[in-house]
Amino acid sequence: DGSELVEVNNYVRSNQADPNEKTFGLAEDRNLIVVSMESLQSFVLNNDMNGHEVTPFLNSLTNDKDTFYFSNFYHQTGLGKTSDSEFLVENSLYGLGGGAVFFTHGENTFHSMAERLNDEGYFTNVMHANKKSFWNRDMMYQSLNIQKFYDVMSYDVNDDNSVNWGLKDIPFLEQSVDLMTDMPQPFYSRLITLTNHHPFTLDEEDMLIPEYDSNSGTLNRYFQSVRYMDESLKIFFDDLKEKGLYDNSIIVMYGDHYGISENHNAAMSQYLGKEITPYESAKLQSVPMFIHIPNSGAGEEVSEISGQIDLRPTILHLLGVETNKDMQLGADIFSEDHEEFVINRNGGFITEDYVYAGNTCYENGSGIEVDVENCQTYIDRATQELGYSDKIINGDLLRFYDLKTGNLLIDETKESAK
Numbered sequence: 487d488g489s490e491l492v493e494v495n496n497y498v499r500s501n502q503a504d505p506n507e508k509t510f511g512l513a514e515d516r517n518l519i520v521v522s523m524e525s526l527q528s529f530v531l532n533n534d535m536n537g538h539e540v541t542p543f544l545n546s547l548t549n550d551k552d553t554f555y556f557s558n559f560y561h562q563t564g565l566g567k568t569s570d571s572e573f574l575v576e577n578s579l580y581g582l583g584g585g586a587v588f589f590t591h592g593e594n595t596f597h598s599m600a601e602r603l604n605d606e607g608y609f610t611n612v613m614h615a616n617k618k619s620f621w622n623r624d625m626m627y628q629s630l631n632i633q634k635f636y637d638v639m640s641y642d643v644n645d646d647n648s649v650n651w652g653l654k655d656i657p658f659l660e661q662s663v664d665l666m667t668d669m670p671q672p673f674y675s676r677l678i679t680l681t682n683h684h685p686f687t688l689d690e691e692d693m694l695i696p697e698y699d700s701n702s703g704t705l706n707r708y709f710q711s712v713r714y715m716d717e718s719l720k721i722f723f724d725d726l727k728e729k730g731l732y733d734n735s736i737i738v739m740y741g742d743h744y745g746i747s748e749n750h751n752a753a754m755s756q757y758l759g760k761e762i763t764p765y766e767s768a769k770l771q772s773v774p775m776f777i778h779i780p781n782s783g784a785g786e787e788v789s790e791i792s793g794q795i796d797l798r799p800t801i802l803h804l805l806g807v808e809t810n811k812d813m814q815l816g817a818d819i820f821s822e823d824h825e826e827f828v829i830n831r832n833g834g835f836i837t838e839d840y841v842y843a844g845n846t847c848y849e850n851g852s853g854i855e856v857d858v859e860n861c862q863t864y865i866d867r868a869t870q871e872l873g874y875s876d877k878i879i880n881g882d883l884l885r886f887y888d889l890k891t892g893n894l895l896i897d898e899t900k901e902s903a904k
């Protein structure tokens with residue numbers, strides 16, 4: 487009967503973070519372009535591989551005058567991988583612990599970012615050159631109120647422009663910009679790249695740097711494949727400029743989840759020159775995040791510890807959309823009230839002082855093991871917050887929530903009789 491929503495609502499309202507006046511509305515009325523960068527982890531940024539720069543374009547954005555670069559940002563996905571990251575972005579809720587929420591709860595009621603922006607007059611869509619049913623997207627996107635899904639059928643795909651999982655990122659992004667020129671504005675387009683996906687294979691002509699030289703073919707190819715994606719993003723920005731879509735847009739880009747699993751720790755240890763402890767593994771879950779606002783001059787590095795759960799409120803506030811009635815678990819990263827506390831789907835977390843991973847509490851920075859007592863308050867809060875997220879999903883509780891008024895659509899008399 488939705489009565490569980492009372493407690494969840496109290497939690498969400500008491501953790502509400504007000505917008506920052508300086509950034510609220512900074513990108514008002516612009517098109518919103520969100521790019522999911524497949525399998526991109528932060529360790530390749532501002533780093534080289536045997537003397538080769540891996541991400542020259544993204545590196546240039548880390549100190550660009552129009553770009554906020556979030557250098558302490560983490561993915562929070564579980565088994566649902568890309569789809570979990572999409573879920574986090576749209577709903578500011580966590581995916582599930584036991585499987586992909588896109589599959590298990592694709593018919594729930596949600597109040598997505600797409601729904602919010604559609605109410606503000608945006609044309610909302612997702613662009614991704616894969617079969618529409620992959621990750622149950624065709625069903626879930628209806629529940630997320632995404633107006634149009636430009637799936638593989640919207641793209642010109644052939645042997646020459648495909649590799650690995652399908653259409654290569656350069657032609658994918660190029661054709662996507664062409665499709666954007668026909669969209670009503672303002673639009674919200676969420677683009678999902680694909681080439682930099684395991685097993686990270688490329689055509690010879692797209693290998694812009696050599697492979698690495700470890701005993702892991704996966705890691706060796708990863709650098710090359712990331713280098714290709716970096717190139718595709720550079721071309722994407724140029725295409726947007728050429729088609730007149732750049733100046734009036736805000737471009738958000740984030741890594742969706744890790745690309746190199748713990749099976750490659752030996753090779754990673756060779757590359758990074760240190761042992762990969764559970765502490766290091768937790769820190770390696772950092773993914774790049776950029777918010778590029780052309781001609782704003784507002785860019786800077788943001789070192790606040792934050793995660794994918796925070797994307798939705800951060801983006802909506804930049805667009806000048808209030809979120810004080812949204813049933814969200816993240817917070818605007820620019821807000822004074824944003825807390826440096828990133829929860830992983832597995833119950834681990836990262837704060838300014840501590841990293842909790844593999845049931846062990848480490849000091850953040852030194853990586854030294856400390857008494858678990860130090861982490862206990864946060865362990866409890868992580869459990870509580872993941873629990874509330876699970877409750878919302880498993881009980882389909884947003885059925886009972888009126889986003890416009892913030893009212894709970896439940897029988898209050900029954901509630902007070904308890």
Ligand code: GP9
Nearest residue numbers: 566567568569616620678
């Ligand atoms: C598939 C793409 C990759 O369409 O999003 O999914 P992943 O395996 O990374 O979750």
Ligand code: MN
Nearest residue numbers: 524525568742
């Ligand atoms: Mn992915």
